[in-house]
Amino acid sequence: MKLSQSYWFFISIFPTVALGGIQTALQATGGVIKGCLELQRLLPSQTFFADSPEYQTQQSHYWTSQQATDIHPRCRVTPYSTDDLRSIVKVVGRHQATFATKSGGHSTVSGASNIDDGITVDLAGLNSxxxxxxxxxxxxxxxxxxxxxxxxxxxxxxxxxxxxxxxxxxxxxxxxxxxxxxxxxxxxxxxxxxxxxxxxxxxxxxxxxxxxxxxxxxxxxxxxxxxxxxxxxxxxxxxxxQDSMYMATTSYEGNDLPDVLVAMEDFTAEAEDPDAGLFMTIACDAKWGMCYNVMMFVNTASNTSSSTFEPFEKIPSFENGSEIMDMGDLSKMLSDQPGTKFRKEKFTLTFRNHRSVPLMLYLASRIHHYVHDPAYLRGARVIAITFQPLTSRHISSSGNAFGLDAEKEPLILFSAEVHWESSTRDQHFHDEFQSLESLFRKEAESSGLLHPFVYLNYAASWQKPFESYGDRNLKxxxxxxxxxxxxxxxxxxxxxxxxx
Ligand SMILES: Cc1cc2nc3c(=O)[nH]c(=O)nc-3n(C[C@H](O)[C@H](O)[C@H](O)COP(=O)(O)OP(=O)(O)OC[C@H]3O[C@@H](n4cnc5c(N)ncnc54)[C@H](O)[C@@H]3O)c2cc1C
Missing domain, CATH: 3.30.465.10 (Uridine Diphospho-n-acetylenolpyruvylglucosamine Reductase; domain 3)
Structure with a gap:
């Protein structure tokens, strides 16, 4: 073992823990240390410690700054084959070592794909x-x-x-x-x-x-x-x-938002063209003190003559752009590079689509309101909400655990996120976002539009997606x-x- 590694292990057995938890923590940490050492023996060129460049590079591949910079696994291990992964799983089980599993690192939940003082299994090598x-x-x-x-x-x-x-x-x-x-x-x-x-x-x-x-x-x-x-x-x-795809983005004046949302409700209900998709984001930039909305339209069949988007085209707009691009370029354009400096919080709700415009306008007005509240937004970069149509065809499958198969009506998938820079504001934004989720949920409930579904991929740490699938599916x-x-x-x- 290199000197720097033995030093790393030396300091690692003195974690800062509350007195009563010292023994348990040492046992857990002991399992992790033994696990890391065994992995280093079994997979020497695939097990990395904090002093290695590979460890540092992998740590930068997370979407939130919380996962990238606050969490420090004792070691990171990268399997390149199913057999490597079998060995890793056996090692963590044998030593009762705590671990996290990471694929693309885009979870908003801190600790979902990285673990302090544990073993992070980074699956990036399984890339065939x-x-x-x-x-x-x-x-x-x-x-x-x-x-x-x-x-x-x-x-x-x-x-x-x-x-x-x-x-x-x-x-x-x-x-x-x-x-x-x-x-x-x-x-x-x-x-x-x-x-x-x-x-x-x-x-x-x-x-x-x-x-x-x-x-x-x-x-x-x-x-x-x-x-x-x-x-x-x-x-x-x-x-x-898959040929190239049609992609367009459009921004509308705030006064026209009601018309845009009516068009979106109709689009979601009618779902005429299964190749057509869209979403609407309303974002408020804390630095510039202004809000803007962007609607993104895609037709995967590149059908520019499809009439599906026509109702939107009739609404006055500015900053229009459209392009024909391949799936790779489109996905690149929409990528937010991981490892950015921003700290992030996100939550989701689901609404019934029918007559949802007043609710969506209310949510938009709440977000606009924050721009005039500098105390709330201090340290924030952006606060944004997104509405996405869940058409009947999209949700009708009976093959998954969501419990949406009996759902006859289309839905709207809603998400809200805030990005900020300093960890000193973590508690504030965490608490405020939890309150905001509660406020929005109650508003949707009182207007009869709340659907229980909580989408796992957008869920906040405090939300209960699996319970939202229904008692039968949860059991x-x-x-x-x-x-x-x-x-x-x-x-x-x-x-x-x-x-x-
Ligand atoms: C910029 C951005 C764009 C997005 N776009 C979309 C979108 O278009 N559509 C959409 O539905 N969602 C989208 N999402 C949400 C995204 O699907 C979720 O955040 C998803 O969990 C990310 O997967 P990941 O592998 O990148 O994340 P990770 O953080 O690596 O993993 C997420 C969770 O899955 C677990 N996991 C990962 N791989 C495995 C495995 N092989 N076996 C067992 N468990 C595993 C992890 O342990 C963790 O709990 C987007 C998110 C961001 C930040």
Whole structure:
């Protein structure tokens, strides 16, 4: 062991903990240290400590500054194969070492994919993409970002694409296990519903397939059930021919917002063209003290003559732009580079679409209001809300754990986020955002528009997405967890993820 590493271990066994917790903390830390040492022995060139450049580089690949800079795992380990991952899972189980699993690192929940004083399993090395011989599907490594999948020569050379994230920096892992809202969702539904097969490493180190025939309950649970059952290594997903896509962005004057939202409600209800998708973001820039709205339109069939967007085109607008671009470029354009300096908080709610315009206008007015409240926004960079149509076709699948299959009416997926710079404002924005979520939820409830669904991929640390799937589905998810992870390894030893 190098001197710097032994020094690292020396200081690491003196954690700052409350007196009563010292023994437990030392036991837990002891397990982590032993785990890191064993991983270093088993996978020497893939296990990294804080003094290595690889560790530092990996630490910068998170979307929030909280995960990138506040959390310091004792070691980070990068599997390059299913066998590597089996060894890692056995090591953490044997030493009862706390760990976190990271794919693209885009979770807003602090500790979901990085862990203080634990072992972070960074899946970035599981980044293969293999096309099936009949060109109908591909096995995609779970540590890929969607940009690397869209740009994989195996797919691009055949003009093929997949149902993946809109932002290219998002990881395949978290996105699919939490659902997955894609530009192709209007036609194909949640991205998780397109998965044909998952390869999963279970807590005992065994490797199983989860598909329609093998372990069908696990197959169902992984679609929306998050990281509660095992670590997925790769997924088999359908591929399809994909030409360039039509993309446009438009901003409207605040006075025209009611008309825009009426057009959006109609678009969501009618869902005439399954290739057409859009979302509306209203953002307030704290520095400049101004708010703006941007509507983004995409037609995946590049159908510029589609009449679906016409109602929006009739509304006066400014800052219009449109382009024909490929999936890779579009996903790059929408990417927020990870490792940015901003601290972030985000929450989500779901509304019924029918007659939702007054509610959406109320939420927009609340956000505008903050620009005139410098005390509230001190230190903030931006506060934003987004409305996204969940069309009936998108949500109608019965193959996932969401419990939305009986839903006959389209919905609106709502999210709010705030970005700020200094950790001194963490408590303020955390508390304020929790209050804001409560306020918005009550407002939606009193107008009869609140839908219980909480989208896992946008959920805040305090929200309960799995409970929102309904009692029956929650019980079934827990049963599946009991069968595939009877000792609760992925719950107890992986404390930062959202659990059942
Ligand atoms: C800029 C941006 C754009 C986004 N765009 C979209 C979008 O278009 N559509 C959409 O639906 N969502 C979108 N999201 C939300 C995104 O889907 C979620 O944040 C998702 O959890 C990110 O996945 P990840 O792998 O990047 O994150 P990570 O932080 O790496 O993982 C998220 C969670 O999944 C777990 N996990 C990851 N991989 C595995 C695995 N292989 N096995 C078991 N557990 C695993 C992690 O432990 C963690 O709990 C976006 C988020 C951001 C920040």
């Amino acid at each position: 993409t293999e096309l099936s011989v009949d060109d109908s599907s591909a096995w995609v490594g779970i540590g890929n970002t969607w940009f690397s999948v869209y740009r994989d020569p195996t797919l691009t050379s055949a003009g093929l694409s997949v149902t993946g994230a809109r932002a290219g920096t998002v990881g395949v892992g978290g996105f699919l296990l939490g659902g997955g809202f894609s530009w192709h969702s209007g036609r194909n539904g949640w991205a998780c519903d397109t998965v044909l097969d998952f390869e999963v490493v279970l807590a005992n180190g065994s490797v199983v397939s989860a598909n329609e025939n093998d372990n069908p309950d696990l197959f169902w649970a992984l679609k929306g059930g998050g990281s509660n059952f095992g670590i997925v290594t790769k997924v088999k997903i359908p591929v399809f021919k 079934r998810l827990k049963d599946v967890r009991g069968r595939f992870d009877p000792d609760g390894v992925f719950t107890k030893l992986q404390p930062g993820s959202l659990h059942l």
